[in-house]
Amino acid sequence: MSFEIKHKDLLARIGKLKTKSSTLETPLLFPVINPSIQLISPKRLKEEFGFEAVITNAYILKKRFQKEPIDTGLHKFLDFNGSIMTDSGAYQILVYGGVEVNQEEIVEYQKNIGSDIATILDIPTSWKVSKEHAKETVAETLRRAEDFFKLKTEDNILWVGPVQGGRHLDLVAESAKTIGKMPFQIHALGSPTEVMENYRFDVLADMILTAKKYLPLNRPLHLFGAGHPFMFSLAVALGCDLFDSAAYALYARQNRYMTENGTWQLSNLDYFPCSCPNCVKETPKDVQDRSKKEIETFLAEHNLFVCMAEINRIKQAIREGRLWELVEMRTHAHPALFSAMKKIKEHAGFIEKFSPAVKKRGFFFFSSIGLARPEVLHYRNQLLKNxxxxxxxxxxxxxxxxxxxxxxxxxxxxxxxxxxxxxxxxxxxxxxxxxxxxxxxxxxxxxxxxxxxxxxxxxxxxxxxxxxxxxxxxxxxxxxxxxxxxxxxxxxxxxxxxxxxxxxxxxxxxxxxxxxxxxxxxxxxxxxxxxxxxxxxxxxx
Ligand SMILES: [Zn+2]
Structure with missing residues (x-):
């Protein structure tokens, strides 16, 4: 078993995930590396920011660099000695409608460059498509998953089996049920990016929980493209163990400054509400006077510190059994996030089944939202049944x-x-x-x-x-x-x-x-x- 669960709270887990390069602690955020333009080097990401793993896109690597990463090996090519996950180009299918590679080629390529965690070429379900079309994406992804095991020879890569279906929960359920029976080491929830861009966190919560109900719980679940730290705690509480995010860099390019509760335009800030090494030394005015590239680097670095601090805060909350309080606090950052919090009520029974009944510390009850807490539900069941x-x-x-x-x-x-x-x-x-x-x-x-x-x-x-x-x-x-x-x-x-x-x-x-x-x-x-x-x-x- 490559995944070992150490601590639990709600559906969140602190776990150890072993790859061929290192042992990683979950919940874990993989910063997205763009091998063509990378503001902050992968080496710095590990040494200065503490990211033990990164993700990059095998499709882009193949297209731009072809054999070079095979010859040098991916770790040397990126100069990164942690674990490297690769995506297969599925996101490019979503954005551009197709890719110039087939599954066999991209699977082979990921093996040859030496990815630690790799992804089959799934077909994302777009937010906009009809149910009929969504069905096809699920069926085709499942077909490719089956084909993959015909291609796969023994290797030491952890392979990701993505769940598709988008906002159609019956399809998500069917997709999860079927792919969960195949021997993947990791699962992923595909196509959440558009859902998040539309601020439909309530739909996202339903998608995650539906996938969780049908996937084997002893495998980690990756949430593709979970960009903003204000939703990390929610996603972790619902059972996501792994995330990747390009948002730190994309936001920086647009002069956007992340906080764990939302985002600011740099020009609207009079003070930095942050104590990362960048923000303690500067004022927003100082930073704004710099070159575009310097501003972008400053913001990307700050954004990474904020993401890492939030992941650490979430882990601490899991250890103390107080993740609910953190999620309740965070989801007040935006009404759309709080809608997702309200969704939890509909799945409270499922969450209660897997959340520990006894914890290190007591809890805070603020409002009726807290009635969906596993502790409350657990006691109610005990009182009335036993x-x-x-x-x-x-x-x-x-x-x-x-x-x-x-x-x-x-x-x-x-x-x-x-x-x-x-x-x-x-x-x-x-x-x-x-x-x-x-x-x-x-x-x-x-x-x-x-x-x-x-x-x-x-x-x-x-x-x-x-x-x-x-x-x-x-x-x-x-x-x-x-x-x-x-x-x-x-x-x-x-x-x-x-x-x-x-x-x-x-x-x-x-x-x-x-x-x-x-x-x-x-x-x-x-x-x-x-x-x-x-x-x-x-x-x-
Ligand atoms: Zn900062």
Whole structure:
């Protein structure tokens, strides 16, 4: 196996990918090298910027340099001693409609120059084409993939099997399912560039997740042409391990300055919001006064630093189990990116299945978007499928969440516990105390120290979708178990009347007793006295 997964969060992985030249850590960004015009040499990319791998285009190499890279070897030709990936010319098919090479020639060429990672000559599915045409691109790519294994003799290259289908998700699924059965070492999602250029990150999210569902998860997934650092974290979270980007250079040519949240025209900047070695020494004014070539180099270098810093930030977030927070933050950089974040909800079950349930650190819950988090979904499934309330409990006493956690250590709970003990004596297990709380719904007090029920911070007041979710989940909980009475201490300053209405309804349907006490003012003597009366009455019944 050339790919070994070390750490996971959401669908993201930190992994080790072994090529014949080096061992690479994923997620990994391959800067695109244009062998004809390269502002920053491949050697500098490794030594000064830390890029262990680069990608270049075998089709362009063959067309411009023919036998030269074969004679010298690709690594020497580019003067790069890391790993080199080659693309086959598929992108040129997309842009120019065709290439003057067939698959057999380009496969052979990639072998002969000594690529570490190489790509078959797939047919990209353009954004604009009809479904019929899209079908043909998938069928032809699959045909070529099959043919490739007839050509392939033993070699030490990692071969990439691209998934096509474009925005047609049924085709992406079919393409992934079929190519995933062939013995490629790496897969790639083809044709995302146009989707990104159109800012359809929601479609991109669907494409990635559809491919992920049908591809073998133990192989890395490459996202072709993922240019901008503001979407790296999203793509990694959805399961992309490898990226290539020419954007650092293309943007620089247009005087565009990348940040992890967007792009600036150099002329619009009064200050550099960056602490890379270039930006700390200069002001935008200094840089603008230089020659075109110098400006371009300055910007390309800065853009590379920003890309590398973002990849490192993503890896750190994976290690800490806080990639969700990073993605949530980044996707606020543009409404179209946030649309992709909202898409995650539709695939939450799939992401939950593969994301670790226990992490090093707690998490932050900002808004209803966080309800799609794997931790939230995981707990919900456990609670409704595997949990059993204490065996003698008959009365469910629901308290609203407190700022302090764990809940069983709060003064509110201690007062209630004392009262229960006084009223019920040694029958105290008859009353089961649970907290209703965002984002988890119902938290039985005996579980409140289980990760991550206490290891989270939430934003209040809650948005309406969050209140609805908690109200629904609380009702489901009541529906699921056999309590005879439900007593709700209703804090409607936090919950409006959503919880009380929904619980009341459910109890009516189940024909069990429902009692409500308003506690907006906190747990004072009057409320405790009322609660005491209710409990006494319940016990005497
Ligand atoms: Zn900078």
């Amino acid at each position: 949990y059993q309330p204490p065996i003698n409990s008959e009365i469910l006493l629901l308290l609203s969440q407190t700022h302090k956690k764990p809940y069983h250590n709060t003064r509110k709970y201690k007062k209630v516990k004392r009262l229960i003990k006084n009223v019920t004596g040694n029958l105290s297990e008859i009353v089961h105390v649970c907290f209703y709380a965002a984002p988890f719904g119902v938290i039985p007090v005996e579980l409140d120290e289980v990760y991550p029920l206490s290891q989270n911070e939430v934003t209040t007041p809650f948005d309406s979708e969050t209140k609805d979710y908690i109200a629904t989940l609380t009702s489901e909980y009541i529906k699921n178990f056999d309590y005879k009475t439900v007593i709700l201490l209703n804090d409607n300053s936090l919950w409006d009347n959503k919880i009380v209405d929904s619980c009341k309804n459910t109890c009516a349907i189940k024909k069990i007793q429902f009692k409500e006490l308003e506690v907006n003012t906190g747990m004072n003597k009057d409320i405790l006295a009322c609660l005491e009366n209710i409990l006494k009455k319940q016990l005497s019944d």
